Amino acid sequence: MTQLLFFNVFNGLIIGAFYALMALGLSLIMNLSGVINFAHGGFLAIGAYLAYMLIPYIGFWGALIVSPILTAVIGLAVERVLIRRLYGRDPLYSLLLTFGLAFIIEDGTRVIWGAQGLQYQIPTFLQSPLSNELFFLTGYRVFMVAMVVVIVLALFLILNYTRLGLRIRAGTLDLETVSVLGVNVRILRNLNFGLGIYMAGLAGVLAAGMLGLQPTIGDSLIMPSFISIIIGGLGSLPGTLLGGLLIGVASGVTTVFLPAASEAVMYVIMAAVLLVRPHGLFGEEGRF
Amino acid sequence: MNKMNARSGDIVVWLLLLTAPYWLPLTGGYVELGSRILILGLASMALNFLLGYTGVLSFGHAAYFGLGAYGTAVIMKYFVESTPLATAFGVLIGTLAAAIIGPLIARLRGVYFAMCTIAFGQVFYFIAFQWRDFTGGDDGLSAWHREPLHFGFATLDILNNNKAFYYMALAFFAAAVGIMAFILRSPFGRTLLAIRENERRARFLGIPVDRHIWLSWVISCCFVSLAGALYALLNDFVDPRALRWDQSGNFVIMAVLGGMRSFWGPLVGAAIFIVLRDYISSHTENWQSFVGLIFVLVVLFFPRGVLGIIRRKATS
Numbered sequence: 001m002t003q004l005l006f007f008n009v010f011n012g013l014i015i016g017a018f019y020a021l022m023a024l025g026l027s028l029i030m031n032l033s034g035v036i037n038f039a040h041g042g043f044l045a046i047g048a049y050l051a052y053m054l055i056p057y058i059g060f061w062g063a064l065i066v067s068p069i070l071t072a073v074i075g076l077a078v079e080r081v082l083i084r085r086l087y088g089r090d091p092l093y094s095l096l097l098t099f100g101l102a103f104i105i106e107d108g109t110r111v112i113w114g115a116q117g118l119q120y121q122i123p124t125f126l127q128s129p130l131s132n133e134l135f136f137l138t139g140y141r142v143f144m145v146a147m148v149v150v151i152v153l154a155l156f157l158i159l160n161y162t163r164l165g166l167r168i169r170a171g172t173l174d175l176e177t178v179s180v181l182g183v184n185v186r187i188l189r190n191l192n193f194g195l196g197i198y199m200a201g202l203a204g205v206l207a208a209g210m211l212g213l214q215p216t217i218g219d220s221l222i223m224p225s226f227i228s229i230i231i232g233g234l235g236s237l238p239g240t241l242l243g244g245l246l247i248g249v250a251s252g253v254t255t256v257f258l259p260a261a262s263e264a265v266m267y268v269i270m271a272a273v274l275l276v277r278p279h280g281l282f283g284e285e286g287r288f
Numbered sequence: 289m290n291k292m293n294a295r296s297g298d299i300v301v302w303l304l305l306l307t308a309p310y311w312l313p314l315t316g317g318y319v320e321l322g323s324r325i326l327i328l329g330l331a332s333m334a335l336n337f338l339l340g341y342t343g344v345l346s347f348g349h350a351a352y353f354g355l356g357a358y359g360t361a362v363i364m365k366y367f368v369e370s371t372p373l374a375t376a377f378g379v380l381i382g383t384l385a386a387a388i389i390g391p392l393i394a395r396l397r398g399v400y401f402a403m404c405t406i407a408f409g410q411v412f413y414f415i416a417f418q419w420r421d422f423t424g425g426d427d428g429l430s431a432w433h434r435e436p437l438h439f440g441f442a443t444l445d446i447l448n449n450n451k452a453f454y455y456m457a458l459a460f461f462a463a464a465v466g467i468m469a470f471i472l473r474s475p476f477g478r479t480l481l482a483i484r485e486n487e488r489r490a491r492f493l494g495i496p497v498d499r500h501i502w503l504s505w506v507i508s509c510c511f512v513s514l515a516g517a518l519y520a521l522l523n524d525f526v527d528p529r530a531l532r533w534d535q536s537g538n539f540v541i542m543a544v545l546g547g548m549r550s551f552w553g554p555l556v557g558a559a560i561f562i563v564l565r566d567y568i569s570s571h572t573e574n575w576q577s578f579v580g581l582i583f584v585l586v587v588l589f590f591p592r593g594v595l596g597i598i599r600r601k602a603t604s
Contacts, residue, residue: 036399085588091399092345093587096544099537100583107576226407234400260418267411274392274404 008252014141015224016248017148018203020241022221023228024155025199027240030229031172032192034091035083038098040200040225041218042105047071047201048208048217049113052120060123060209068201075197079190087189109215118213144206151202152241158195159237168192172235224248227266231273233283242281293602301552305458309451319450320522321566323457325559327518330461332542332554334511337468339540340548341477342504343484345402347536348409352509354531355382355412356516358423361526365432371446372437375460375517382513385412387506394502397487409536416528428527446521457518464511469551471507480504512539537583545586547593556594 022040029037037043051060051067058066078101086094126139159165167188171178179185207217227247232239247266254265273281308322335349359378368374393404416423423429437444437456446453471477482490483497491497520526529535538561539554546557564582569575586593592600 030399034399036403082584082588089591090345091402092339092540092544093591095345095347095399095402096537096541096583097587099541100580100587103534103580103583104577107574107580111574111577223407223410226403230400230404230407234403263414263418264411267407267414270404270407271389271392278392278395279400 005253005256008256009249010137010141010252012249012252012255013245014145014248015252016245017145018207018221018244019224019228019248020244021148021151021199021203021206023225023232023240023244024152024237025196025203026225027196027229027232027234027237028168028199029193029196031235031237032168032175033083033087033094033189035086035094036091036098037196038095038222039078039101039105040098040196041222042102042109043071043075043197043200044204044207044218044221045109045213045215046074046105047204048213049109049204050201051205051208052113052118052213055120060121064202064205067205068198071201071204072194072198075200076190076194079193083193084186084189106215113213113215115215120208120213122209140209144210147202147206151199155195155199155237164188164191168195224266227270229280230270231280233277233280235284236280236282239280239282297552301555302462305461309454317563319454321562323450323454323522324519325555325562326454326457326461327515327522328539328542328562329555329558330464330518331512331515332539332546332558333465333468333551334508334515335539336543336548336554337472337511338504338508339543340550340553341472341484342480342501342508343487344501344504345398346405346505346508347402347533347540348405348407349509349512349539350531350533350535351409351412352382352386352512353516353519353535353539354416354526354528355385356513357520357526357530358416358429358516359513360517360520361429361432362422364434365429369432369435371435371521375514375521378517378520379510379513382516383506383510386509386513390502390505394498394505406533406536409531409533413528413531413533416531424527426528428525430525433524434521453522457522460514460518464514468507468511472551476500476503541583541586543593545582545590545593547595547597547599550593550595550599553593553595560594 022044026037026040029035047067050070051063054063054067082097082101083094086097122140126143128139157165159169167178167183171183171185171188171192175185178188203221204217207221211217224247225244228243229240230243231246232241232243247269250265250269251262255262277283305326308326309319312319312322331349331353335346338344338346356378359381360374363370363374363377389408393401393408396404417425419425434447434453436447444452444456446456472480479490479495479500482493483495483500487497516530519530542557542561543554544557545561546555547553550556561582565575565579568578572578590597
């Protein structure tokens with residue numbers, strides 16, 4: 001029983017780390033540009049499929065580096081061509097646009113790579129369990145968690161100690177003033193969008209190694225990411241991170257006692273948080 | 289002049305709707321298509337009550353549409369085979385769920401409100417998907433059918449006569465639309481417009497904004513669940529796709545495509561969207577891409593919608 005519980009807590013932590021990775025990207029974009037990127041799951045799929053294409057040539061490690069960057073480049077282009085036109089308009093329009101993009105990307109990946117699931121090779125040393133007692137802890141799972149930790153740390157370092165990060169944080173608070181102070185806001189938003197998409201792409205490469213590839217791979221991750229953001233509070237990246245881990249572990253634990261409710265528990269937590277703190281755990285009143 | 293235009297517009301719409309079963313087949317359509325446009329148009333108009341007139345962005349209306357549909361189907365399949373009872377139950381369930389969820393989100397605005405409606409919308413999708421014994425899971429609820437309506441003195445055979453079904457749907461549609469128009473003209477409706485235009489000022493005037501938004505949300509969801517109930521009756525079937533997030537997106541795009549600031553806009557949008565989607569999906573397997581493309585194009589080039597453009601042309 002304890003081992004089962006431990007297994008599910010750990011499993012929940014992995015899933016939660018994923019939710020957080022995806023939600024952090026979403027959150028970045030939403031905070032600075034006020035855009036709910038519904039196509040985030042689509043970009044995740046693009047990252048995963050690009051890795052699938054690249055692995056035969058440059059191996060898993062190469063793909064892990066190159067594929068998220070390529071995804072981010074696609075993201076930069078999409079922001080430049082489509083999303084940029086909608087800043088300053090009702091958030092309804094950017095939501096509808098990314099909604100349409102999500103359809104197009106899902107259908108596009110289906111046309112190019114087929115609807116059936118694909119698999120790709122992860123390095124063999126990551127496939128084996130760590131030890132006999134901890135048979136459920138494959139190296140890949142540990143590796144994934146480590147990767148997420150590294151990325152989250154890197155993100156917080158970027159945001160806190162680089163000029164770009166400083167500007168992103170300042171822009172989140174008051175974009176107009178940042179613009180008046182001589183920062184090119186168009187470029188800032190563009191880079192910020194790319195950063196968010198990079199994280200989606202990375203999540204895609206990692207997730208596909210565990211879940212396998214199909215065009216709808218992002219679908220099961222997008223709703224929990226929304227919930228992570230809502231629980232953490234809009235505008236707060238640490239909140240988003242915590243929210244993701246929280247619902248991941250909660251659904252992991254629920255799987256032990258009541259498997260059918262493992263999805264529902266996230267929504268219960270969300271409802272409870274909204275009831276007590278309408279703006280999320282770390283959200284500020286009046287910002288959104 | 290403007291008022292007269294609006295009045296004559298109303299008359300044209302009602303005349304077209306009343307005669308639709310007779311002229312639709314001449315244009316290559318069929319009566320069932322008319323019923324579908326009417327029902328999804330009602331859903332989109334109900335959404336627009338919130339979106340266009342209260343200025344609150346809901347992206348989760350499919351949940352209440354689907355609850356209306358499932359409520360109806362469940363009653364028909366498991367309890368009593370009575371069309372009116374089942375419809376009433378569907379509407380009740382949808383409205384009740386909205387009333388309970390409402391207070392949690394009525395305090396939120398903008399993207400935050402939108403995200404919460406999306407997330408709450410998915411709850412019911414998961415329930416419908418996973419509660420296989422009761423809801424049939426992914427396969428949905430089938431093997432039931434709508435029952436003819438008995439009025440004592442006469443019977444309306446909505447089961448076998450699709451014109452009869454159309455007129456029943458039209459009666460519900462007319463009642464719902466009439467009530468919404470009445471509410472919008474009432475002081476309460478004017479208050480909603482005031483909240484849309486300037487929430488802070490409305491608040492200063494002492495209007496309990498959150499309560500108004502909650503009420504507007506419940507009214508909107510009530511009519512959406514009516515549309516859902518009718519949709520289940522139309523198809524004699526319901527499955528989880530009726531309450532998935534893409535359905536919510538469809539309602540929003542219909543409203544935007546037709547014109548959010550016009551009363552009839554969403555109905556026009558529904559007609560265009562449904563005909564277009566039917567046409568595309570009968571010609572290509574990749575209809576999903578084209579539907580996505582419709583979303584993108586509408587946002588970029590027709591943000592005011594068809595009626596919005598017509599109106600602007602007329603005034604300039």
